[in-house]
Amino acid sequence: xxxxxxxxxxxxxxxxxxxxxxxxxxxxxxxxxxxxxxxxxxxxxxxxxxxxxxxxxxxxxxxxxxxxxxxxxxxxxxxxxxxxxxxxxxxxxxxxxxxxxxxxxxxxxxxxxxxxxxxxxxxxxxxxxxxxxxxxxxxxxxxxxxxxxxxxxxxxxxxxxxxxxxxxxxxxxxxxxxxxxxxxxxxxxxxxxxxxxxxxx
Numbered sequence: 001x002x003x004x005x006x007x008x009x010x011x012x013x014x015x016x017x018x019x020x021x022x023x024x025x026x027x028x029x030x031x032x033x034x035x036x037x038x039x040x041x042x043x044x045x046x047x048x049x050x051x052x053x054x055x056x057x058x059x060x061x062x063x064x065x066x067x068x069x070x071x072x073x074x075x076x077x078x079x080x081x082x083x084x085x086x087x088x089x090x091x092x093x094x095x096x097x098x099x100x101x102x103x104x105x106x107x108x109x110x111x112x113x114x115x116x117x118x119x120x121x122x123x124x125x126x127x128x129x130x131x132x133x134x135x136x137x138x139x140x141x142x143x144x145x146x147x148x149x150x151x152x153x154x155x156x157x158x159x160x161x162x163x164x165x166x167x168x169x170x171x172x173x174x175x176x177x178x179x180x181x182x183x184x185x186x187x188x189x190x191x192x193x194x195x196x197x198x199x200x201x
Contacts (some may be wrong), residue, residue: 015048021081021091023053023102024068024156030108031159032175049085050106054113056082060094064140065117067094068102070153071136073144096141100127100134101153104160111164133157 018025026049029035036043057065072078072095080099081092100118107114122128127138127145136153137146163170 015052015085016045017085017087018049018081019086020069020079020088021083021086022068022079023050023066023081023105025081026085027105027109028156031105031156031163032172034169034172034176036109046109050110052085053082053102053106054110056084056094057098061096061098061140063117064098064121064138066098066100066102066106067092068099068105070097070099070101071146071148071150072097073137073139073142073146075146095139097137097139099137099153101136101150101157104157107160108164 026046030046036046053067054065056067057063067080067082069077069079069081069092078095078097079092080094080097083091083093085091098121100121103114103117118134121134121138125138125140125143125145127135129135132149133154134157135145136148136150138144159171163172
């Protein structure tokens with residue numbers, strides 16, 4: 001992997017990867033299932049994964065981050081992800097394109113950082129339309145914006161916001177209502193903690 005695409009090992013630590021290194025792949029399940037409450041390792045993994053996306057953005061995109069499949073400013077649907085976070089060889093790549101829905105997926109885990117970067121995007125790029133919300137993506141190098149809204153990305157964004165603001169579990173309570181009971185079943189079955197990946201060199 002080219003040195004320019006690498007994240008420092010200290011920034012990553014130990015973590016589980018996703019297929020292409022995207023935020024969507026790692027965080028979409030958390031919209032319905034409170035993985036961070038089921039297992040401390042899962043919570044740590046999610047946090048490190050998000051921080052690794054942030055670190056990549058700091059190194060390559062002037063502090064902007066939020067890499068995930070999206071509708072690009074060039075007019076096509078693209079895959080986007082951080083190479084070091086991918087099981088797939090070389091990952092998806094990013095092309096300097098970030099998507100607000102990826103940032104909103106991280107809202108329950110790093111709320112201050114998520115809000116700050118959304119405000120920065122809104123201030124510096126024409127990525128927000130009053131009354132409609134954020135467009136699907138922005139190329140942080142060229143400033144081009146995808147003037148489109150994808151229903152999938154809008155749905156994930158709205159659910160993430162609802163879950164974060166809700167005090168009763170949000171939409172998760174309908175899909176995973178008996179967390180304590182399930183944790184008991186997991187212990188009874190002798191579920192083993194997953195073995196984490198070693199540091200990336």
